[in-house]
Amino acid sequence: MTLSDTLRPSRVPDDSDEAVVDLSSETLREEMARAFRPVIRGFLIPAAGYYGLLTIFHLFLQDSEHFYKLGTLSLVTCVVGLYLHQKWLARDGGYRRLEITNLVMNLLMYLNITAALLIDFVPEKLVYFVLAIPLFATSGISVRVIVASCMLSFASLFWFANRAGPEIFFQYTVIGLGGTFAALCMGLLMRGAILKAVRARLVADLLRARAEFQADIDSLTGLPNRRHFFSTLEAMVSAAPESGSPVFVGIIDLDGFKPVNDLHGHAIGDALLVEVGQRIRTVCPPAYVVARLGGDEFALAIAKTLTRDTLNSIGRDICDRLRQPFVISGIGISISASVGFAHYPTNGETVRQIYERADHALSCAKRAGRGGVVIFSRRHEAEMNDFGRIDQTLRSSDLCKELAVLFQPQYDLMRQKIVGFEALARWNSETLGNVSPALFIAAAERSGLIEHMTGILLKKALAAAVTWPDDIRLSFNLSAVDLVSPRSIANIVRIIHESGFTPERLIFEITETSMMTDFERARGSLGILDAMGCQIALDDFGSGYSSFAYIHRFPLHRIKMDRCFVTGLKEDEAVGRNIIRAIADLSANLGVACLAEGVETEAELRAVQAAGIRYVQGYYYGRPMAADDVTDRLAAQDDTPPQEEAAS
Ligand code: C2E
Ligand code: CA
Ligand code: CA
Numbered sequence: 001m002t003l004s005d006t007l008r009p010s011r012v013p014d015d016s017d018e019a020v021v022d023l024s025s026e027t028l029r030e031e032m033a034r035a036f037r038p039v040i041r042g043f044l045i046p047a048a049g050y051y052g053l054l055t056i057f058h059l060f061l062q063d064s065e066h067f068y069k070l071g072t073l074s075l076v077t078c079v080v081g082l083y084l085h086q087k088w089l090a091r092d093g094g095y096r097r098l099e100i101t102n103l104v105m106n107l108l109m110y111l112n113i114t115a116a117l118l119i120d121f122v123p124e125k126l127v128y129f130v131l132a133i134p135l136f137a138t139s140g141i142s143v144r145v146i147v148a149s150c151m152l153s154f155a156s157l158f159w160f161a162n163r164a165g166p167e168i169f170f171q172y173t174v175i176g177l178g179g180t181f182a183a184l185c186m187g188l189l190m191r192g193a194i195l196k197a198v199r200a201r202l203v204a205d206l207l208r209a210r211a212e213f214q215a216d217i218d219s220l221t222g223l224p225n226r227r228h229f230f231s232t233l234e235a236m237v238s239a240a241p242e243s244g245s246p247v248f249v250g251i252i253d254l255d256g257f258k259p260v261n262d263l264h265g266h267a268i269g270d271a272l273l274v275e276v277g278q279r280i281r282t283v284c285p286p287a288y289v290v291a292r293l294g295g296d297e298f299a300l301a302i303a304k305t306l307t308r309d310t311l312n313s314i315g316r317d318i319c320d321r322l323r324q325p326f327v328i329s330g331i332g333i334s335i336s337a338s339v340g341f342a343h344y345p346t347n348g349e350t351v352r353q354i355y356e357r358a359d360h361a362l363s364c365a366k367r368a369g370r371g372g373v374v375i376f377s378r379r380h381e382a383e384m385n386d387f388g389r390i391d392q393t394l395r396s397s398d399l400c401k402e403l404a405v406l407f408q409p410q411y412d413l414m415r416q417k418i419v420g421f422e423a424l425a426r427w428n429s430e431t432l433g434n435v436s437p438a439l440f441i442a443a444a445e446r447s448g449l450i451e452h453m454t455g456i457l458l459k460k461a462l463a464a465a466v467t468w469p470d471d472i473r474l475s476f477n478l479s480a481v482d483l484v485s486p487r488s489i490a491n492i493v494r495i496i497h498e499s500g501f502t503p504e505r506l507i508f509e510i511t512e513t514s515m516m517t518d519f520e521r522a523r524g525s526l527g528i529l530d531a532m533g534c535q536i537a538l539d540d541f542g543s544g545y546s547s548f549a550y551i552h553r554f555p556l557h558r559i560k561m562d563r564c565f566v567t568g569l570k571e572d573e574a575v576g577r578n579i580i581r582a583i584a585d586l587s588a589n590l591g592v593a594c595l596a597e598g599v600e601t602e603a604e605l606r607a608v609q610a611a612g613i614r615y616v617q618g619y620y621y622g623r624p625m626a627a628d629d630v631t632d633r634l635a636a637q638d639d640t641p642p643q644e645e646a647a648s
Helices: 003-007 025-061 065-086 095-119 122-141 145-164 166-215 227-245 257-263 266-285 308-323 351-368 376-398 437-447 450-465 488-500 512-516 519-532 563-570 573-590 602-610 628-641 643-647
Strands: 247-255 289-295 297-303 326-328 329-333 337-343 371-377 405-413 418-431 434-435 472-477 506-509 535-541 558-561 593-596 616-617
Touching: 003 266, 003 628, 025 065, 025 095, 025 122, 025 166, 025 434, 065 095, 095 122, 095 145, 095 450, 122 488, 145 166, 227 247, 227 289, 227 297, 227 337, 227 351, 247 308, 247 351, 257 519, 266 289, 266 308, 266 326, 266 329, 297 437, 297 512, 297 602, 308 337, 308 371, 337 351, 351 371, 351 376, 376 437, 405 450, 405 628, 418 437, 418 628, 434 437, 434 558, 437 450, 450 488, 488 519, 488 643, 506 512, 506 519, 512 519, 512 535, 558 573, 563 573, 563 602, 573 593, 573 602
Parallel strands: 337 371, 418 472, 472 506, 506 535, 535 558, 558 593, 593 616
Antiparallel strands: 247 297, 247 337, 289 297, 326 329, 405 418, 405 616, 418 434
16 A cells, blocks of 8 residues: 555545635636536537428428528528537537537527517417427536526527417416426526536545646655656656667755754754755756655755766755854854765666665765765775675674774873874675675674674773783774663673673774764763763864764863864964864863874874873874784883883
8 A cells, every 4th residue: 555545535525625725716617617518518419400400490391481591591500510510519518618508509490489489470389488498407507607697598488478368378487487497497406507517526536646646746845756756767868779868866965953953853854854945946946856855864866967077066056054053042043064976877877776875975975074075986886895895704703703802002292202092993704705884883883783793893992901911091983873772781781791801991082973873872871981981072073063062961071183284284373273172172162172183194193282181092003003002002002211202
């Protein structure tokens, strides 16, 4: 059963629906005309036939001059009847035409009867009027033609009967009155019944159209919904080989929407989605299909030839527009968006393939952070294949054996020594060789293997860290999936207890994005780890959408400034320094420590130091190293005076 089936009215509509459904009289008249057209055309044929026969009778069987007059009149009636049937009503049978047809035929029939009575009056001929009245009443489309025709006939009957003396007058007045009354009742009842049926059908059509419309519309934003989007896309792709027009699919995903919902409530979240929908719609030309797929995911379908640059600029326009702050119920809200595009036929042959590729491009855009646009390319195709292979291999591998942990030093500029190490996962797969952690962690998150993987990595990291001196901390990365899984958190707590490592020496690194999946759950998990004495560091700070509204709503001890700010110094040193200082100040204001990631050169180190940042991590102080090298490095540090350490 489809959604439209569900919404379709299950009962026969009645009169009360007319209040619900607006039936303009114009539509009703058109529908009436459609119902009456066969009745009126059907009436014309026997009428024309009858007057044709009458013509023959008058012209050939009678020879008086009067009969020529009557013959001509009946011939005209026959010809007009045929003309009306064959030409006048053949193609266009609108209400007005049907009314004119009624009028012309009724008038001609009336003239035939009146002429017959005037030329040769016989009281029995008065019966023609009595017979004409029900004909007029049942074949008429409008009340005014029915009533006018019947009344004229009745009045004429009355007049002729009056001329024939009181007896005939009385007799035909009674017959005429009864006949007219019965005919009017019959005609108006029939007309009423047809009108009712027409109305009911119109109401049903309108309700069905409305239900179908509703089934295709997202009730919140008023944009087409997922169902409509995919059916439109299907139609565009099917039409593409003939029209020669390619089809682009864009998926737009909001960054930072979830915390808005969590912090300000669903009403504000809903209002934000409505405005997001409007902004996307205003950025895109009317010919583009803009839909809401669900949650904070929107989509575009474009059946048009576009260059890569144009597509990119459309995506960027959308991102720029959505980055502009929103004000909803007086609350200022900032979010960003990422967009992924794919193209038919280059990236796939079916809607599903194109959508999957656009989705992959979107996840690349999200991974790159900062709300960007990614157009699916050959490189992504190779990456998708890699993803597939990684997913498969992960499932079938002995992860306990193949996973390893490296440690990268974290340096305290104040104490001038290494004060901790970040555990970084490595996977040396038997079949694939070394796989980048960014790839296999993402694959493990997709396949649900991450909880298992976190357990293995944490055990290994703690096993190494318990051998370190007491003042050296261990930083460990948690994935978004771990944060929202009570089972994973319980497992982590158990592993820490079993390891014998002091929880106070353990720092869990989480990203802004991982907090967004389910803020309340993530906050609960962090609460448990915090209660144990562990510290929390916000990783890759500044690379996402950095919503400051929520940052003080969970336990936080440290901010890890994203590598891109240090890298950015190369592009514009003055601006870079200012940004780094702003982040350092922010950390100070929040009362949390700040660590600068990705410090590779002495110049970078100096810039970071000048900003007042206390902790640094990066190739300048050491690349990720094996557990044995950590021991050597720590031993060397203890033997080396602090000033020489950094230069080594
Ligand atoms: P991350 O947590 O931001 O880790 C820092 C990454 O930056 C590491 O990459 C590290 O090798 C690299 N890096 C450190 N210093 C420098 C530098 O000076 N220059 C440059 N260019 N890079 C530097 P890696 O090891 O490839 O890890 C990538 C990401 O994979 C990590 O980013 C983290 O998000 C994730 N990851 C690694 N290990 C784990 C883990 O055990 N669990 C989870 N959930 N994620 C992990
Ligand atoms: Ca990290
Ligand atoms: Ca990081």
